[in-house]
Amino acid sequence: LPRIDVSLCVILDGDVEATLPLEAFTREVIRGGATCLQVRAKHATARNALDLARRVLAVAIPLGVPVIVNDRLDLALASGAAGVHLGEEDLPVSEARRLAGPGLVIGASATTLDAARRAAEEGADYLGVGPVFATPTKPEAAPIARGVLEAISREISLPIVAIGGINESNLAIPIREGADGIAVISALRQCPSPGEVAARLKTAIAKAKKG
């Protein structure tokens, strides 16, 4: 059984506060149907990133939605988050598993089938595959090659969350290619009612999975 429902993974960074207070944003997207949250604070100090994670956790834990901290295993452990998400340049999954033990959810980014295989072998609980499309959040990252998502979803039994430039109009593509869910950041940013957008995404994901 998968340890985490990656159907709709909402990525939060300090920038959401340009629109709504972090706590309100978190509550909204959970009401809208987010199944997991990822806290990403690449340009923050460790102390500010820890604070961000704790503020999100204070809202998400009572509502039963798992929070994953991006990149930093130490901050994931210190904050009491459900898991950590590791990029291909981050701490190797095997090291994170060794340090954190079996209790922590570990997600791993994979841009190729080889990387996906390695992450699965090393003990990842889910895979983040992308960028599926070009994304303003990571303008330097080229989308993954055609066929990679299908190949990974065919071979690897872990839950797969597609990421990168995904919105309501294009989410059916990665879902039909085998993704179990999508991760969004830009689609909800600078959006006055992120809960409504999350709910629409959730409906569209369910529809894409059926058809």
Next chain:
Amino acid sequence: LPRIDVSLCVILDGDVEATLPLEAFTREVIRGGATCLQVRAKHATARNALDLARRVLAVAIPLGVPVIVNDRLDLALASGAAGVHLGEEDLPVSEARRLAGPGLVIGASATTLDAARRAAEEGADYLGVGPVFATPTKPEAAPIARGVLEAISREISLPIVAIGGINESNLAIPIREGADGIAVISALRQCPSPGEVAARLKTAIAKAKKG
């Protein structure tokens, strides 16, 4: 009893390789008398920083010199380093101690007496105090106020390593103000024989402590 000898703490980053291979540099400064090493890789990916730490550890462990990893508790634990050094914007000392247990050496930066008190209360094993002088390594950081180092060394019983713009010509100042040792990075960088410089620093430190 102090857990670490901070008399001469040499900070290593990827830039030392401009002069010597990392392993040779590490061996040289240990021969010259470095009593601890700190691995700092602020601009590296986590994976490269981990690799850097492991390469230094492979040389330093057989020679009995402790290696401290800067900033990242997860990388300190994953690499098997003796300790972690935490800045005022990094993971709080109390969190690091809770996660790492009593076995890990935890160093903490302090720019004020209040920060030094807090770090000591939270379980730090040594304090890094500075910048004592202006330093090209952190041009944005203003030197600490006059009297701070003396005040900290008078009140706090932990080993104190002075840092920031310290070289052979000025190291007697922080030592006389109560520092137990000095940390150097610029003083050894782009230096063809870092071992000789380390040895001269070591002699000068001993002399400053006596007089």
